[in-house]
Amino acid sequence: MRIYGFPYPRLADVDCETVVLRTPIKKAIQSGDAERAIEELNHLNPSILKENPGLAFRLEQLLVIELIRNNNLEEALKVAQEELAPIGEKHNGLLEELERTVSLLAFEDFKNCSAADLLDVSRRTEIANEVDSYVLSRFFDGKDAKTITGSMKNLMLVVKELGKTEAPDEDPAV
Numbered sequence: 001m002r003i004y005g006f007p008y009p010r011l012a013d014v015d016c017e018t019v020v021l022r023t024p025i026k027k028a029i030q031s032g033d034a035e036r037a038i039e040e041l042n043h044l045n046p047s048i049l050k051e052n053p054g055l056a057f058r059l060e061q062l063l064v065i066e067l068i069r070n071n072n073l074e075e076a077l078k079v080a081q082e083e084l085a086p087i088g089e090k091h092n093g094l095l096e097e098l099e100r101t102v103s104l105l106a107f108e109d110f111k112n113c114s115a116a117d118l119l120d121v122s123r124r125t126e127i128a129n130e131v132d133s134y135v136l137s138r139f140f141d142g143k144d145a146k147t148i149t150g151s152m153k154n155l156m157l158v159v160k161e162l163g164k165t166e167a168p169d170e171d172p173a174v
Helices: 016-030 034-044 053-069 073-090 092-106 122-139 145-164
Strands: none
Touching: 016 034, 016 122, 034 053, 034 122, 053 073, 053 092, 053 122, 073 092
């Protein structure tokens, strides 16, 4: 079916429940509330962070970074030691990121720190998208997340376009 020149996405292919479940996680991450995001993920499925240590690391790293950003250095050090370090030490690929994150604690002026990019707020969106993609792939049993995302973007475009034009008096398909 086509509406005003746009293919109508098959909403049956998009599980709206997962959108509702993923939204609070994504919003929490984008607002810098890593603790709430971790809680929401664990509520959704406790095995998600256990299955993907890279994701767990990124969320714990975000928590440490937000604590540093808020000048809560003692708590940041505690979380880094108790949560972030064990993940980084188990997975050699994360060790360098662990070191970069902890190095932020040594600087009063982050502008002079080589890891200052970790404090960029755009990283929240990057992490939120990474988590969202992983969760989406889990819920759709390997279906192509890009197809689903594309369908949602297409739907939003149709809604936007419908808002720009007057609706016809009759359905042209009838």
